[in-house]
Amino acid sequence: MPVITIAMDQISEEKKKQLVENLTREAAEITGYPAEFFFVYVQEYPEENIGVAGKTLKEMRSKK
Amino acid sequence: MPVITIAMDQISEEKKKQLVENLTREAAEITGYPAEFFFVYVQEYPEENIGVAGKTLKEMRSKK
Amino acid sequence: MPVITIAMDQISEEKKKQLVENLTREAAEITGYPAEFFFVYVQEYPEENIGVAGKTLKEMRSKK
Amino acid sequence: MPVITIAMDQISEEKKKQLVENLTREAAEITGYPAEFFFVYVQEYPEENIGVAGKTLKEMRSKK
Amino acid sequence: MPVITIAMDQISEEKKKQLVENLTREAAEITGYPAEFFFVYVQEYPEENIGVAGKTLKEMRSKK
């Protein structure tokens, strides 16, 4: 019944598959719950919706 | 002031209306708070962003 | 695989049971997913950790 | 390391920048952590995914 | 109807009051919603439940 959520910027479908697979595998092994008990939610945000140090990711990246 | 969030895959507008109405009604009745105090957020995710048992929902459904 | 979270102040164990039962039943009926697919998390907060209209619930209630 | 999340309906990019900047500044000042330690996530929802008092925001606004 | 959540380590009741007050005030001003529409949740975690860079906050602080 554990629920893993990862909030971040937008990523490829392949990376989402890997996150779902690997985060579930590690957490199942550590907690002792079978993988079937785990839900994972990949919460993707546009760069203008994420703030780091008071600036949006979009602002930070456009300045580079 | 309670906040109900439901995370799931994508659903119709009609089902969202029903979720908002029924979850609020049940929770208001149980907790004793008036319906006006409740916020509901329906968090919809694409099938490739949800993992069950280490596979994305998209992978699971495409195999059927 | 839907996950229902309800954030609110502290409540009795009996009310938590009812919330888990009724919110799951309603959401299962509306979405068509079996009840077995649902997880519910009751997120309880002390009154000093909840804010409404810029005041903590504790401040608001102590003034009454 | 604090994470601030604001869930609401859809807003302009300019308002997101201001939320990220001002919420970080206020929280940094109050907690004593440097702004660099803060992440902000602006969680935008369509009006049909938000419920207030048992109605979706979309239903409420279309009635006005 | 916006909901602001701040996840962090444990803080004093006075700081919680200030967070609730100031985050609500700033967000109300930016979004144009009245303060009455805002809920704030201060999500406090023990230091052993927070990870930064792969270490718990407790591990990091005990090494200093």
Place this chain on the structure above:
Amino acid sequence: MPVITIAMDQISEEKKKQLVENLTREAAEITGYPAEFFFVYVQEYPEENIGVAGKTLKEMRSKK
């Protein structure tokens, strides 16, 4: 800047350390972000606050 949250029942401090370490390591490797960019929150709930299939975990376990 990714934030990983794991919601589950109560676990030992040692398991929390391992979750923080391993989930960060896997997610850093997959996404390409350095481990320093990751925050992890272990959200522990009492068994009476978690629902599975319409029953609290406490109810389910007391019946076994």
